[in-house]
Amino acid sequence: MRHQKALISAFAVLLLNLKRSNVVTNGFETDPGVGADLESVLNIPVSKPILVHLLSNTTKKIVVNISDSATVGVTAQAQTQFQNVTISLLKVLQLSSSYTGSSAGLVVPLRRGAVQAHFYITSAENVTACVTAVPYSAHDPVPGACNLEFHLENDPNLHLRDTFFETVTQFAPANLGAGRDADPPACDVEMGSKSRWRLTYDFYQYFLPENDLSERSLFEGVMRMTSVQDVEKHGTKVAVLSSGEKTLLFGNSYTDIGGIYSLIVRDPLLNTSAAYIPVSTYSCSQSSASPHYCYRYGQVSTQIFFSLLGIYGLFICFAGHRFLEAEFLFIGFLLFGFLSFVLLKRFSQISAHMCLVLTAVMGLLGGVMLALCRCRFGAPILLVLLAGLAFGFLLSAIIFFTPLVNMKVFRSEPLYWVCFVSMALVLPVILLSFTKALNILSCAVLGSYAGICLVGAFLPTSLVYILLDVVRRAVEPSYSHAIIPVPFQTTDYVLVASWAVLAAGGVASQCFLTRNKPPFPRCPYESWREKRDACSERSPLLGPGEHTDILS
Numbered sequence: 001m002r003h004q005k006a007l008i009s010a011f012a013v014l015l016l017n018l019k020r021s022n023v024v025t026n027g028f029e030t031d032p033g034v035g036a037d038l039e040s041v042l043n044i045p046v047s048k049p050i051l052v053h054l055l056s057n058t059t060k061k062i063v064v065n066i067s068d069s070a071t072v073g074v075t076a077q078a079q080t081q082f083q084n085v086t087i088s089l090l091k092v093l094q095l096s097s098s099y100t101g102s103s104a105g106l107v108v109p110l111r112r113g114a115v116q117a118h119f120y121i122t123s124a125e126n127v128t129a130c131v132t133a134v135p136y137s138a139h140d141p142v143p144g145a146c147n148l149e150f151h152l153e154n155d156p157n158l159h160l161r162d163t164f165f166e167t168v169t170q171f172a173p174a175n176l177g178a179g180r181d182a183d184p185p186a187c188d189v190e191m192g193s194k195s196r197w198r199l200t201y202d203f204y205q206y207f208l209p210e211n212d213l214s215e216r217s218l219f220e221g222v223m224r225m226t227s228v229q230d231v232e233k234h235g236t237k238v239a240v241l242s243s244g245e246k247t248l249l250f251g252n253s254y255t256d257i258g259g260i261y262s263l264i265v266r267d268p269l270l271n272t273s274a275a276y277i278p279v280s281t282y283s284c285s286q287s288s289a290s291p292h293y294c295y296r297y298g299q300v301s302t303q304i305f306f307s308l309l310g311i312y313g314l315f316i317c318f319a320g321h322r323f324l325e326a327e328f329l330f331i332g333f334l335l336f337g338f339l340s341f342v343l344l345k346r347f348s349q350i351s352a353h354m355c356l357v358l359t360a361v362m363g364l365l366g367g368v369m370l371a372l373c374r375c376r377f378g379a380p381i382l383l384v385l386l387a388g389l390a391f392g393f394l395l396s397a398i399i400f401f402t403p404l405v406n407m408k409v410f411r412s413e414p415l416y417w418v419c420f421v422s423m424a425l426v427l428p429v430i431l432l433s434f435t436k437a438l439n440i441l442s443c444a445v446l447g448s449y450a451g452i453c454l455v456g457a458f459l460p461t462s463l464v465y466i467l468l469d470v471v472r473r474a475v476e477p478s479y480s481h482a483i484i485p486v487p488f489q490t491t492d493y494v495l496v497a498s499w500a501v502l503a504a505g506g507v508a509s510q511c512f513l514t515r516n517k518p519p520f521p522r523c524p525y526e527s528w529r530e531k532r533d534a535c536s537e538r539s540p541l542l543g544p545g546e547h548t549d550i551l552s
Contacts, residue, residue: 046074049132049223052121059091059122064108064133066115071135072180075143075156076119077105077277079222081215083127088120095151105277107142107154108133112180130219132226136274138179141199141265143276145175146187158261158279165476167251167261167283171276173243174199174265193269197243200266204235205251207487208258208280210460218258218280225262225278235262238406238483250482252469253283257460257487301353305360306450306457309333313450317506320443321436322513324383324520327443328374329367331387334446336366338471345475380520381432384439388428391442394449394467396423401466401486411480416473436519444506452499462487463495 041061044050054060064074078085080102087106088098099106108117121129136142143156150159155172162168175196178184191197208221224234239249251261263276312330320327340362344355374383400410400420410416431438449466456464465486472479 044131044133046071046133046135047227049130049219049226051219052078052129052131054085054121054123054127054129056123056125059120061091062119062121062131062133064117066110066117066135068135070137071110072138072177073107073109073142074117074133074135075105075274075277076108076117076131076133077103077226078121078129078131079103079219079278079280080127080129081218081280083123083125085121085123085127085129088122091120093122096153099152099155099157101157101279103157103160103277103279105156106152107145107156109154110180114180128215130222132223134227134275136177137272138177138182139267139270140177140272140274141174141196141267142177142184143174143263143265143274144172145184146196147172148187157277158263160261160279160281162253162281162283165253165472165479166482167253167259167281169203169249169251169261169263169279171201171247171263173247174201174274176267177272198267198269199243200268201241201243201247202237202264202266203239203241203249203483204231204262204264205238205485206231206235206260206262207254207489208260210257210487210489210491213258213282221258221260222278222280225260226275228264228273228275231262231264231275231278235260236485238485250478252465252482252484254462254465254487255283255460257462258282259487299353301356303457305356306453310451310454310457313447313454314502315447316443317447317451317502318509319513320447320506321440321510322517325371325374327387327439328370328383330447331383331390331442332367332370333363334390335386336369337363338467342471342474345471380435384435384442385428385432387442387446388431388438389424391438391445392424392427394446395427396420397466397470399423401469401484403485405469405484413477413480416480420470436514440507440510443510444503448499448502448506451502452495455495459491461491461495462489463492463499 040059041063042050042052043063043065046064046066052060052062062076064076066074076087078087082102084100084102085104086093086098086100087104088094089106089108090097097106104121106119108119110117117133121131123129142154144152145154147153147155149170150157150172157171159170160167161170173187173196175187176185176199185195187196189195204225206221206225208217224230238251241247241249258280259282260278260280262278264273265276266273316327316330320330337359341355341359344350344358348355350358370383370386397420400416404410410419428438431441452461452463455461469484472482
């Protein structure tokens with residue numbers, strides 16, 4: 001009996017030690033989180049992410065073991081998908097030493113002789129956080145150490161704010177490094193090469209895999225954007241700022257496409273660098289109560305609108321030049337609908353749903369008007385010119401969807417719109433003498449793009465932003481400052497190939513359907529009038545009764 005009790009006790013101790021130990025899962029070291037008492041203190045290595053399970057309203061002390069004597073501090077961070085966590089230098093939370101958010105971090109300096117750094121994390125609800133501590137030396141710049149705008153004394157966080165039009169990122173300037181227990185250089189005493197004004201900032205972006213809003217995908221992305229080397233390897237540099245520029249960056253909002261932003265501060269004199277705390281966003285409603293909202297791509301009204309437009313557009317793509325009245329109904333809808341949407345968004349405060357309804361109504365009225373012009377007057381040159389302008393507008397939007405739009409010269413609104421309109425006019429002016437070819441090409445490209453937008457109403461794709469970015473530029477003045485990297489992924493490449501195939505098929509189909517017909521048949525009104533006149537000329541001058549009376 002005594003041996004059995006000893007065996008049971010040893011087995012219990014073994015289980016307890018296994019629970020206290022960390023479990024490695026898919027590249028992440030995971031804290032099992034087996035109880036409030038056992039998870040009050042957690043030891044982690046430097047530069048290695050670990051998944052920490054936090055219970056609601058409990059505080060966990062994180063201890064970082066430092067083995068390198070050259071390390072003078074660490075930047076600690078805790079990342080979650082939707083929920084907020086609080087990271088603090090002190091167990092008792094204070095505004096000047098803690099930060100709360102789904103991407104939260106702080107600078108933890110080390111005192112002379114210290115071999116450990118510690119900080120605290122807590123949350124108001126049960127959550128899994130990816131916790132990392134990245135070391136920095138005395139020669140590295142310190143992110144956010146010249147903070148004058150936010151609550152933390154040293155604030156290495158990227159403060160992100162999403163709107164419908166853009167993602168705004170703000171940060172605190174960095175300072176030069178200093179040794180342990182040494183006073184850091186003054187931030188604004190001088191502006192020479194020996195001060196923090198020599199520092200530069202590189203802004204990076206990393207897009208998460210498409211249609212994958214899982215927590216695991218986010219944590220793997222964060223792991224790729226934590227250290228300077230990882231950011232340079234996996235991220236895409238989208239901007240470079242000097243210390244004299246505003247610590248404010250405008251980016252594009254790609255709804256439901258996850259993105260991670262990171263900032264690297266560099267010291268060109270010492271050739272050193274350090275990374276700010278990366279911040280993630282899905283540009284959609286982020287809530288721990290209903291995170292599945294981000295999977296609902298688009299509103300029902302938007303899906304219905306683009307479904308009808310896409311189906312009609314595919315018909316125009318393959319048979320537009322054969323049915324000219326139907327084509328100009330489509331072209332008029334696009335032109336008048338686009339103008340109506342921009343004016344309503346720019347000069348009114350109506351809801352998005354009502355704006356979409358009014359856009360459909362105004363577009364339909366414009367389309368009917370162009371179709372009636374075709375029926376009554378014909379006017380092929382004028383109407384094909386409008387179709388060519390719509391086609392040129394789309395091509396110009398495609399050109400400005402490339403990195404060309406991020407050139408500083410196009411931050412100027414007048415210059416941007418002059419270049420945009422000029423590019424939109426080039427193709428229709430050149431091809432106007434080949435009226436039939438221009439019309440067929442316009443139908444094929446515009447109709448096939450409407451079909452692509454139909455897919456974009458249900459699946460995340462960046463192709464819908466070809467025109468949406470132009471709308472944002474026309475509606476929101478501050479959007480001219482936005483940096484617009486394009487998150488091209490597998491779905492986008494498939495849709496681009498599909499767009500090309502549809503456009504080519506549309507050209508071939510229209511040429512086949514109109515092969516034995518005149519380039520532009522006479523308008524229906526003229527045909528009807530000729531038939532009426534022909535019937536009048538063939539009818540007898542006297543009716544049957546009058547002819548009998550004369551003979552008698």
